[in-house]
Amino acid sequence: MYRYDNYDQAIVDARVEEFRDQVARRIAGEMNDDQFKPLRLKNGLYLQLHAYMLRVAIPYGTFNALQMRTLARIAREYDRGYGHFTTRQNLQYHWIKLDQTPDILAELAKVEMHAIQTSGESIRNISADQFAGAAADEICDPRPWAELLRQYTTFHPEFSYLPRKFKIGLIASEQDRAAIKLHDVGLRILRNDAGEMGFEVHVGGGMGRTPFVASLIRPFLPANRICSYLEAILRVWNRNGRRDNIHKQRIKILVHDLGAEEFTRQVEEEWQAIQPQMDDIPMKEFERIAAYFAPPAFETGLSDDLDLSDPDFARWVKHNVHAHKQPGYAIATISLKKVGETPGDISADQMDVVADLAERYSLDDLRSTHAQNLVLPHIRKADLHMVWQALRDADLATASLDLVTDIIACPGLDYCTLANARSLPLAQKLAERFADYDVQRDLGELKIKISGCINACGHHHVGHIGILGVDRKGTENYQLLLGGSGAEDAALAKITGPGFDEDGVVNAIERTIDKYREVRADGERFLDTYRRVGFEPFKEAIYG
Numbered sequence: 001m002y003r004y005d006n007y008d009q010a011i012v013d014a015r016v017e018e019f020r021d022q023v024a025r026r027i028a029g030e031m032n033d034d035q036f037k038p039l040r041l042k043n044g045l046y047l048q049l050h051a052y053m054l055r056v057a058i059p060y061g062t063f064n065a066l067q068m069r070t071l072a073r074i075a076r077e078y079d080r081g082y083g084h085f086t087t088r089q090n091l092q093y094h095w096i097k098l099d100q101t102p103d104i105l106a107e108l109a110k111v112e113m114h115a116i117q118t119s120g121e122s123i124r125n126i127s128a129d130q131f132a133g134a135a136a137d138e139i140c141d142p143r144p145w146a147e148l149l150r151q152y153t154t155f156h157p158e159f160s161y162l163p164r165k166f167k168i169g170l171i172a173s174e175q176d177r178a179a180i181k182l183h184d185v186g187l188r189i190l191r192n193d194a195g196e197m198g199f200e201v202h203v204g205g206g207m208g209r210t211p212f213v214a215s216l217i218r219p220f221l222p223a224n225r226i227c228s229y230l231e232a233i234l235r236v237w238n239r240n241g242r243r244d245n246i247h248k249q250r251i252k253i254l255v256h257d258l259g260a261e262e263f264t265r266q267v268e269e270e271w272q273a274i275q276p277q278m279d280d281i282p283m284k285e286f287e288r289i290a291a292y293f294a295p296p297a298f299e300t301g302l303s304d305d306l307d308l309s310d311p312d313f314a315r316w317v318k319h320n321v322h323a324h325k326q327p328g329y330a331i332a333t334i335s336l337k338k339v340g341e342t343p344g345d346i347s348a349d350q351m352d353v354v355a356d357l358a359e360r361y362s363l364d365d366l367r368s369t370h371a372q373n374l375v376l377p378h379i380r381k382a383d384l385h386m387v388w389q390a391l392r393d394a395d396l397a398t399a400s401l402d403l404v405t406d407i408i409a410c411p412g413l414d415y416c417t418l419a420n421a422r423s424l425p426l427a428q429k430l431a432e433r434f435a436d437y438d439v440q441r442d443l444g445e446l447k448i449k450i451s452g453c454i455n456a457c458g459h460h461h462v463g464h465i466g467i468l469g470v471d472r473k474g475t476e477n478y479q480l481l482l483g484g485s486g487a488e489d490a491a492l493a494k495i496t497g498p499g500f501d502e503d504g505v506v507n508a509i510e511r512t513i514d515k516y517r518e519v520r521a522d523g524e525r526f527l528d529t530y531r532r533v534g535f536e537p538f539k540e541a542i543y544g
């Protein structure tokens with residue numbers, strides 16, 4: 001993984017001290033919150049319903065055991081003993097005290113972590129495939145490119161006062177495990193017919209109040225031109241994006257208003273214009289960064305055999321283990337979705353267990369996923385059973401990846417100032433309703449995603465089944481949506497009709513699922529059945 005050089009470390013350390021001074025001035029009453037807000041948001045600090053919330057960046061979801069142990073210690077000493085992994089692969093603490101924030105940031109800086117640009121109108125943490133560098137189906141490790149873009153965009157003057165936040169997602173395989181088409185810019189690394197490496201460039205995706213799937217604006221951009229092309233995209237937005245209405249300021253609105261064709265024309269024109277002034281990033285710099293992502297020292301000659309005689313282990317392998325590019329190795333996903341728990345939450349003790357496992361069995365490598373789970377990317381198959389036992393003992397061996405109980409949910413009304421409804425108890429109720437493994441297995445891949453308001457932090461627009469919390473005359477109400485996808489077959493879900501109360505929506509989902517069972521073809525996913533038979537049969541089942 002990337003290691004800070006002296007410049008990186010100096011920047012992050014200086015940032016901590018600057019913020020320490022700002023916090024001291026706020027506490028001394030020299031600033032009110034209106035004055036302090038833009039300063040704290042530059043450092044990932046939100047003021048939520050009950051407390052401050054700190055969002056720690058995990059660049060492209062990659063971190064190591066030492067960093068995880070530090071996150072655990074912070075959870076224990078400064079929070080309530082847990083952390084929450086988010087849909088942008090970051091970690092949030094929900095019970096932070098303002099006066100302790102500089103110390104927390106100093107602890108993070110010691111292990112090359114920070115909270116810079118995790119909020120505010122900036123380029124946010126770049127998300128990437130959580131299996132990067134390990135996946136059997138990738139054409140290269142996308143993370144050196146993500147790191148290049150991270151360095152290029154952090155504190156870049158052109159990107160300092162953007163109309164709104166800006167999110168970039170990056171993958172290097174056909175399977176999209178990072179929801180790139182729901183990002184402001186979604187990049188997929190591919191090779192053209194001549195074997196050259198480049199990017200497929202998608203722009204203008206996003207969720208929130210006005211959701212869009214991104215438009216493909218360039219099927220192939222030579223890889224070494226990515227920085228100037230991204231700059232052209234951002235300049236067109238910076239110049240023409242709206243700044244008069246906070247709900248219309250994202251780049252997706254500009255792409256929609258101009259039309260993808262006109263937007264593309266402007267980007268290409270801008271790109272041509274900046275070529276003479278800008279020599280892109282020297283490939284030497286890319287190679288310097290890429291060297292940090294050299295494949296780890298995999299052992300060779302390992303066996304691919306697995307003893308699956310233990311049925312609980314076999315179940316976990318079936319759902320949570322994926323193919324690795326190196327023979328004898330596997331990728332293991334640690335679910336943070338135990339039935340009855342809060343999706344994405346992990347206790348400090350569990351963090352320590354995961355850190356130990358990463359160090360001992362996964363070449364000191366850890367990943368977080370946009371579905372709020374964790375990954376041990378490089379496990380020798382011979383060690384898998386041992387790893388699973390340790391996870392089981394720590395209550396972390398839930399075997400349900402992509403099944404009906406692997407629910408994404410935002411924090412909702414339990415934490416969030418903007419929420420209209422709770423999402424966590426609903427996620428728990430749904431998981432309990434479908435807790436039976438035979439039911440889950442029978443239903444197969446089925447992604448439920450819940451947001452407590454239109455901002456869509458819980459990705460309800462791209463749930464196979466989505467739930468949106470709304471406020472109906474002061475009571476919590478839930479709208480049901482069907483048919484979304486955040487993967488390579490990205491699609492936006494459609495609202496079924498009038499909303500329900502909490503129990504009502506759980507029952508409505510049960511009716512939806514019963515209908516799926518009735519009309520599905522053999523081996524067909526819920527989403528494919530929905531696409532084949534359409535909306536009406538489900539609507540009828542839901543509303544009668």
Ligand code: HEM
Binds near residue numbers: 088205209410456458
């Ligand atoms: C406890 C409070 C909050 C938490 C835990 C939270 C978490 C998240 C996370 C993890 C995402 C990532 C989803 C994504 O972008 O793909 C997200 C998205 C989003 N958040 Fe929040 N957020 C919180 C509060 C807020 C606040 C204060 C705003 C301010 C308006 C906000 C507005 C949004 C919007 C609009 C999106 C959708 C992004 C898109 O267009 O794709 N959230 N939030």
Ligand code: SF4
Binds near residue numbers: 420
């Ligand atoms: S979707 Fe709404 S309720 Fe949920 S975390 Fe985001 S802003 Fe808060």
